[in-house]
Amino acid sequence: MNCCLQFAFFLLIVFHSFFLNHVDGEPTPIVMWHGMGDSCCFDFSLGAIKEKLNASLPGVYVLSLRIGDSIIKDMENGYFLHPDEQIDMACETIQQDPKLANGFNAIGFSQGAQFLRALVQRCPSSKVKNLISVGGQHQGVYGLPNCGALSNNTCDYIRRLLNHAAYIGWVQKALVQATYWHDPLNEAEYKNYSTFLSDINNEREVNQTYIDNILTLKNFVLIKFDNDTVVQPVATEWFGFYKPGQSQAVETLEESSLYTEDRLGLKRLNEQNQLKFLSTPGNHLKFEWDWFEKNVISPYLRD
Ligand SMILES: *[C@@H]1O[C@H](CO)[C@@H](O)[C@H](O)[C@H]1NC(C)=O
Ligand SMILES: *[C@@H]1O[C@H](CO)[C@@H](O)[C@H](O)[C@H]1NC(C)=O
Ligand SMILES: *[C@@H]1O[C@H](CO)[C@@H](O)[C@H](O)[C@H]1NC(C)=O
Numbered sequence: 001m002n003c004c005l006q007f008a009f010f011l012l013i014v015f016h017s018f019f020l021n022h023v024d025g026e027p028t029p030i031v032m033w034h035g036m037g038d039s040c041c042f043d044f045s046l047g048a049i050k051e052k053l054n055a056s057l058p059g060v061y062v063l064s065l066r067i068g069d070s071i072i073k074d075m076e077n078g079y080f081l082h083p084d085e086q087i088d089m090a091c092e093t094i095q096q097d098p099k100l101a102n103g104f105n106a107i108g109f110s111q112g113a114q115f116l117r118a119l120v121q122r123c124p125s126s127k128v129k130n131l132i133s134v135g136g137q138h139q140g141v142y143g144l145p146n147c148g149a150l151s152n153n154t155c156d157y158i159r160r161l162l163n164h165a166a167y168i169g170w171v172q173k174a175l176v177q178a179t180y181w182h183d184p185l186n187e188a189e190y191k192n193y194s195t196f197l198s199d200i201n202n203e204r205e206v207n208q209t210y211i212d213n214i215l216t217l218k219n220f221v222l223i224k225f226d227n228d229t230v231v232q233p234v235a236t237e238w239f240g241f242y243k244p245g246q247s248q249a250v251e252t253l254e255e256s257s258l259y260t261e262d263r264l265g266l267k268r269l270n271e272q273n274q275l276k277f278l279s280t281p282g283n284h285l286k287f288e289w290d291w292f293e294k295n296v297i298s299p300y301l302r303d
């Protein structure tokens, strides 16, 4: 009896791997969007990740979005081309790629994560299955890279300075990071004058299309870096932020009006167990591939 059971198991495993590897065909394609100061294709960043994905998911088609017609332009655009235009360009690129027509998984790094979310919300031809946000700033930022290393007074001074400038029209047009600058001391200004984040977060009005499109996701996976000194506050990587009116205490997504009023569909997504909160030790975007393989690739990128 024992022998037969073992044999049955053996057959099961053979069939299982046969179906996984052959009948299912190629793995679901992947679209990646890089962060600020990075590009689609540097060997030391997304180029290396593309190779690792190919090793973990043999033969997977990976499109690393390049915004602009060269790598240098792509990097510049990460600072100076308004996210609305970047998202339109990405939408068109994806639309024209026949390999992505049946859907794909998407991995956004840092600001590329909120841009990919906006793509899901705005670009009907992009059929994103699982959206992986790696250190994204979904509630914006209020602080500067590595600001914590400066004295707190200096940090606050720079913040206040940017607060005066961030919502001026030309700054919003000229500097990508100003479009997701979120001043908790003046929520009304942020809501009225942020030309990107407050729109995709349905702050001014609720765009039902955004909700409907978010709810088409199979899973929305939010990765937070526990020791992140680049992004402030780190809670933004899980859709948390400073409580309105001050810049010390932080509220979680569940405590925010975005969630309690379900202005973006995230509450429903969470109740359906499709919103995932992962965290890993380390600074911004510093993760172990083994960790990524076990916690992201296996559960979300294999089907
Ligand atoms: C992916 O890996 C295979 C070997 O498994 C290799 O032949 C192929 O060139 C790789 N493709 C890319 C784009 O790196
Ligand atoms: C809602 O978003 C969609 C997709 O971006 C857009 O086409 C539509 O104009 C928006 N609706 C409103 C009322 O802003
Ligand atoms: C800044 O303030 C925080 C919280 O009060 C404290 O933990 C941190 O050590 C301070 N940083 C510096 C550089 O003084």
Ligand SMILES: *[C@@H]1O[C@H](CO)[C@@H](O)[C@H](O)[C@H]1NC(C)=O
Residues within 6 Å of the ligand: 188, 189, 192
């Ligand atoms: C934001 O817009 C609302 C509605 O138009 C207006 O009542 C309010 O005064 C504005 N707030 C700021 C700070 O501009």
Ligand SMILES: *[C@@H]1O[C@H](CO)[C@@H](O)[C@H](O)[C@H]1NC(C)=O
Residues within 6 Å of the ligand: 226, 227, 281, 282
């Ligand atoms: C990283 O963050 C975790 C959780 O906040 C903390 O326990 C740990 O001490 C931090 N490690 C370093 C090196 O700062």
